[in-house]
Amino acid sequence: MNIRLNGTERSVADGASVSTLVSQLTGRSIGPDGRAADGGKLGVAVARNAEVVPRSQWHATALADGDDVELVTAVQGG
């Protein structure tokens, strides 16, 4: 299936969870609580169809075809 990730079309496995997507993109293993398995901070957040998905829900939230996903992090800014 296809989703839009940060404004670009992306193909993901059917039924993939938000957690799987974040793990793929960050290259970090993510536990069921939505935290990095390595104990470090991830520093990212996810909005799905303009609603924030709390990290505690990443594991349980399955993506659907056509979802619009934004993955954001902190960058330099005044």
Add this chain to the structure above:
Amino acid sequence: MNETTLAGTPAVPVTGAVADPFVVDGVELSSRLIMGTGGAPSLDGLGAALVASGTELTTVAMRRYSPAETGSLFQLLEDQQIRVLPNTAGCFTAKDAVLTAELAREALETDWVKLEVIADEHTLLPDAVELVDATEQLVARGFKVFAYTNDDPVLALRLENLGATAVMPLGAPIGTGLGILNPHNIELIVSRASVPVVLDAGIGTASDAALAMELGCDAVLLATAVTRAQNPVLMGEAFKHAVIAGRLAKKAGRIPRREHALASSAMEGRAEFL
């Protein structure tokens, strides 16, 4: 040896500024300088400037994750143990600002947010109507709102009454370096506020920051003035001292302005030359 002056009155101890923390939302910060991270050409340079400025709180923006450039800013702030104040820069509506704040809270695990809702890209001035709306919504959602606002005493008080944690009036439009265009309004905002007032935006050089503190502001927030200075590290250090100097001057109480000169040397006892 710094304990007394010649006149026998207690001197300001050299640690005076540290003993006078900036308290916001129950958190004590020893520096009254909040430094933004925007505008720095390199992360290394930014890190050095942040350290030189002595800041303990810095703003960041929330943007789309890009694998190539991730981790480093976040890591830099972790390493330096600088607290993060995410902003909602680039938001033109309350709706966008609220969603951005929610993302920041989730990503950075802080409920502090520098609320920035701007009207247009030309002026970057706050949109008062959207700002009020967003403040109300964010306070209701449990955020600690640091509201970036116009230098409008009426609006500042309204934001405070809506539950803002701090009000942050601009000195001049973002990035202009024009200093404090309406010192009278800043003084008025300070005199009526019971939450911290942070002078935010428009600072050009150290004396602007000192003036903000002399006007009674609790802290100063700036980014461009340091990150785009010819020597950001030196400028960061300059601001560190400027904020301390302005704060001490405010507490010390300046002399009144006079129309005419007032000699400080006694006229009595002068030698007479015939």
